[in-house]
Amino acid sequence: METAIKTVTPTNTKMVTLPSSLGQQDPDQVLEFAHKAAMALMQVIASKPKKTVIRGEQYLCFEDFQTLGRFYGVTAGIEWCKTTTNEKRAFGYEARSVAYHAGVVISAAEASCFRDEPNWQDKPSFQLKSMAQTRAAAKALRNVLAWVAVLGGFKPTPFEEVCDYNKSGDSPAPFVTQTREPNDVDAENEFNEAQWREESAPHMISEKQKGFLQRLISEKISDEDERERSLANLDTLRRSEAHLMISELLEQ
Secondary structure, three states: OOEEEEEEOOOOEEEEEEOHHHOOOOHHHHHHHHHHHHHHHHHHHHOOOOOOEEOOEEOOOHHHHHHHHHHHOEEEEEEEEEEEEEOOEEEEEEEEEEEEEOOEEEEEEEEEEEOOOOOOOOOOHHHHHHHHHHHHHHHHHHHHHHHHHHHOOOOOOOHHHOHHHOOOOOOOOOOOOOOOOOOOHHHHHHHHHHHHHHHHOOOEOOHHHHHHHHHHHHHHOOOHHHHHHHHHOHHHOEHHHHHHHHHHHHHO
16 A cells, blocks of 8 residues: 655645555564564674674664665665864764655654764764764664664664763774673673673574563463473573564464
8 A cells, every 4th residue: 555645845745655665554564574674684683793782782783774774675865964163163063864765755863973972082073974974874764663673682772872882992983893881890790791692692582582571471371381481491592583482472
């Protein structure tokens, strides 16, 4: 089914046909494809030599959201990027990105990169400009596709929006593949343990999937023995198996 939407410009009004893939659809079909897209993304991330992990939580980088966007035919471009000044000196950059599907703008977002951020005080201007654009494009894609990323067990916020929380003192580039934020010894130990699990068994169930399954199992499975067995076996599940189990329990 196709849905007509109206776009207004300063000079004229015209009708644009919204692609059927973004119009009204059967919810089951939407979720079925979303699960496929999430599983495909999980396989891509699992093949990476290093993961983007902050305090045990896995984030997607801009290029990961680009991959997810390709599954839906969604791309992002920069609409504008401008300099921000402070006391007549270049202080940083602001950028606006739009996401397209079949030539139609379906999302937009603005982002910035300023020199008052701890890791960007002494960086050359071109790096700040690049990061502002990267953040804006990642956010535009996130506005449309975050719900699919969450189905795969990932955090919905792009890594580029949180990367400056890295307290190591190293300034992350736009496509850094790994960072951390230890605040104390316990947090650092937590990170090391999560990193070890991620690198030694990248295909195993994520902590987010495990927590979601624990709640679903408690709510959906009435038989006590079956419920206890399912809870006891969670740590042995692969991510794809956990994803399938979540889908089956949600359908009950």
